[in-house]
Amino acid sequence: MALLEVTDLNTRFRTDDGIVKAVSGVSFTVESGETLGVVGESGSGKSVTFLTLMGLxxxxxxxxxxxxxxxxxxxxxxxxxxxxKIRGRxxxxxxxxxxxxxxxxxxxGWQLEEAVLLHNxxxxxxxxxxxxxxxxxxxxxKADTRIDDYPHQFSGGMRQRVMIAMALINNPEVLIADEPTTALDVTTQAQILRLMTKLQEEHGMAIVMITHDLGVVAxxxxxxxxxxxxxVVEQAEVDDLFTKPEMPYTWGLLGSLPRLDITSARLEQIPGQPPSLLHPPSGCAFNPRCAYAFDRCHEELPELRAGAVGEGHRFRCHLSDDERARIWEAKKASLGAAEGSAA
Amino acid sequence: MIRYLIRRFFWAVWLFFMATFITYVIFFLIPSSPGRITGFGFSVSPVQAAQINSQWHLDVPAYQQYWIFVWNMIRHQSLGYSFQNGASVRWIMAQDARVTGSIVLGGAVLWLLISFPVGVLSALRPRSLFDRAAMVFVLVGIASPPVWLGLILAYLFGFKLGWTPIADYCNFASSAGGECSGPVHWAYHLILPWLTFAFLFAALYVRIIRATLLETASEDYIRTARAKGAPARRVVVRHMLRNSLLPVVTMLGMDIAYVLGNVLFVERVFNLHGLGIEVLSAVHTSDVPVIIGVIVCITLAVIVANFIVDVAYAVLDPRVRLL
Structure with a gap:
């Protein structure tokens, strides 16, 4: 049995302008001790999903x-x-x-002690x-003296360490990290990620890493x-996702990732804007930005279906298996060509 | 902290001299003859007027008059004597400041007692029936002039219902056999003035408290506190309240002068002989020593209030340093 099992989660916000469909039919599981990466642009519903399940x-x-x-x-x-009783504990x-x-x-110190005293x-x-x-x-x-300092006396990276300390102080089974490194500079990001990996090994908790940084996910x-x-437009084991992504949005994400081993003049970008959740496009939400969209994409929402690898790799796309395989081979070839010219 | 106190002290001295000096200059420029207001009226003869002027040192240039005022204040702790009736200004101020102080302090306690619970409750349930009713109260409070409000209250509760007195001040200290003395009579006579005074400010502060609480509620650290598993009430009391007090304290500091201006209306309606009424009649008669006396009182009040606000701010927010 999975530690955390989310099935068909929906969150709708009532606003003066109408109903915002922030989260629609999201299902996933988190096994104890494993790490789930959640990627997407701002406004894709990744934070709201976890705030909803925490009741926040x-x-x-x-x-x-x-x-x-x-x-x-x-x-x-x-x-x-x-x-x-569950939150923070x-x-x-x-x-x-x-x-x-x-x-x-x-x-x-007060803020950390509060977390302990609330639950123990x-x-x-x-x-x-x-x-x-x-x-x-x-x-x-110097933890035993710094405990009496106020937050403004800490740097950004140190504050994030304090936040992690506060979240882990009661040895939780799951740590939900909502873009924990986005506001930090690159060297501090690396330190925080290394720290989280170390703490996961020691505490054995599951981590949900919400991010828009595919490097962190990988x-x-x-x-x-x-x-x-x-x-959810695609879910897979990390290796599957990076070696054989199955739908155009994930292709776009991977194409826009800067890579040290490839010299290319400019990064690929996904054209257009993320969809409005107040008036989402009909059919597949990605169709206005998709280079491969056809009539069916405008009319019908694609189901989350399993691909060649089986139930472990699911995605939403109307393109046929052959077409997707052909397009991805071509994309890979263009990346490979760039790789070749770099070498 | 020491540096802050020293700076504050010099600032206070400077402010004090500027306020009194400017008042002197203004009343020197306005043509007036104190001879007329000392009981002789318009029938004062030139000889008598010259005599009076020389007696009060009013025949010397303005800067010398100002110097005499400063000298008397420092050397004799005297603020001079009223042109009108020859009474010691220090004694007049002591009488009047008690009245005004009673109205302001009691009214301030009442207004904070009203505005905090109402503000907090409407922030916790925005757009609820309670919140909307509070908004009506706020709009009425801000829109109604204190004179009108005071008269309505006096008419309704004092005259029609006969629950409260409609005028006059009773001393806080009890005196032997006094019908009108002691804390009970003092408070009884001040109920309506306090209500009138508190109404406007309570309305303003309900809005501020509601707005700052709502703003604080959407802060990231409030989400952190909830994610820790803190119950809703604890989040409000331990995490939100202190943070949202900061803007309220700032407002309080800025409003002191406004408060002292407003108290005049309350004194007028309820026939309370306080600083406001005093300065009003003194201006009509160009009774400069009394006007200066009131200016001194108000300057001191503002200086002390600002000092308290600064210290309160530093106590509430660890990021603030008094330098």
């Missing part, structure tokens, strides 16, 4: 349906009390911007000891979920 979307404005089973227990629509979460994600008027019946001193311990674990120098993930327009 505003229920007054959002309609949620589907099923989220965590460790066999249904948590979608669970009471506030039940969710509070069994599922930890870190966010994109470490500069604004910590309370500016509280010492980080321990004394203040024990909570503090645990806080210092976890700060050392995320490699913050490095860390076991499975990958590609999201577009609030839907």
């Amino acid at each position: 979307v505003d229920r007054r404005h959002a309609e949620v349906s589907g099923s989220v089973r965590f460790d066999g227990q249904e948590i979608l629509g669970a009471s506030g009390k039940q969710l509070q 069994r599922i930890g979460m870190i966010f994109q911007d470490p500069m604004t994600s910590l309370n500016p008027v509280k010492k980080i 019946d321990v004394t203040h001193d024990e909570a503090r000891r645990r806080a210092i311990e976890i700060l050392k674990e995320v490699e913050i120098p 490095e860390l993930s076991d499975d990958v979920l590609v999201m577009y327009g609030g839907r």
Whole structure:
């Protein structure tokens, strides 16, 4: 049984302009100890999916349906009390911007201790000891004095370490990382990713890595979920996805990835804008930007179907298997040609 | 901190002299003869007027008059004597400041007591029935002039229903056999002035508190607190409230002068002899020592209030350093 099992999750936001379909029919599973990468552009619904399953979307404005089973227990629509026991205790979460994600008027020690005290019946001193311990674990120098500092006294990378410490302080089974490195500079990004890998080995938790950086996905993930327009458009094991992507949006993503081994004048880009979730295009959400779209793509939403590899690799596309194979071979050849000229 | 206090002190001294000096210059430029207001009226003869002027040192140039004022203040702790009735300005100020202070402090407590719960509740349930009702209260509060409001309250509760007195001030300290003294009578007589005074500011602050709370609610660290598993009430009390107090404290500091301007209407309606009424009658009669006295009181109040606000700000927000 999977640790986290999401089936047909839908999130709709009621706004003054109409209903925004932020997440539509999303299903996936996370096994304990594995890493799931979730990629997509801004507004593809990847963050909202996980905020929804954590119960962190505003229920007054959002309609949620589907099923989220965590460790066999249904948590979608669970009471506030039940969710509070899971949040921060069994599922930890870190966010994109470490500069604004910590309370500016509280010492980080207070914020870490709060996470301990909310879920464990321990004394203040024990909570503090645990806080210092976890700060050392995320490699913050002089942890026993820095614990009495305020967030503004830390750099961005250090704050993200504090965020990770706070999420891991109760040894959760799942860590949801919502673009944890996006706001950091490149060297700090590498440090944070290395730290997360190390902590995963030590704590054995599952990680959901939400990102728009395919490099991060390639490095860390076991499975990958590609999201577009609030839907899953392709899901596969990481090697399958990178060696044989099955649909045009993923091709575009891979083509726009800068690579050191290929000298090309300019990166490929996906033309157009991400779709409006208020008035999504009919049929396949990607059809206005797709170079291979035909009539059927404008009329009918493609099902998430399995490809040649089997159930482990699913995607949404109306193109026939032969056509997709032909187009991908051609794309690979053009990348290869560039590779050849570079060599 | 020491550097801050020293800077603040020099700033206060500078402000004090600027305010009093400018007032002196203004009333020197306005043609007036104190002889007329000391009981002789328009029948004052030139000889008498010259006598009076020389007695009050009004026949010397303005800068010398100002110097005499400063000297008396520093050497004798005296603010001079009223042209109108010869009473010590320091004594007048002590009487009036008690009245005005009672209205402002009591009113401020009342207005914060109203605006905090209302603001917090409407922020927690935006667009709810309660929120909309609070918005009506806010609009009425901002739109109604304090004089009108005071008269309506006095008419309704004082005259029609007879629940409260409609005028006059009673001393806080009880005096022997006094019908009108002691804390109970003091508060009883001040209920309507407090309500009138609090209404406008409560309305303004409900809006500010609601807006800052709503803004704070969408901050990333509030999401972090919820992701930690903190219950909703704890998120509001421990994470939101202190952060949203900052703009409110800033507003309070800026509003002090506005508050002291507004208190005049309340004093007028309820016949309370405070600083506002005092300065109004002093301006009509060019009673410069009294006007200066009021300016001194208000300058001091603003300086002290700003100091308290600065310290409160530094206490609330660890990122603020008093330099």
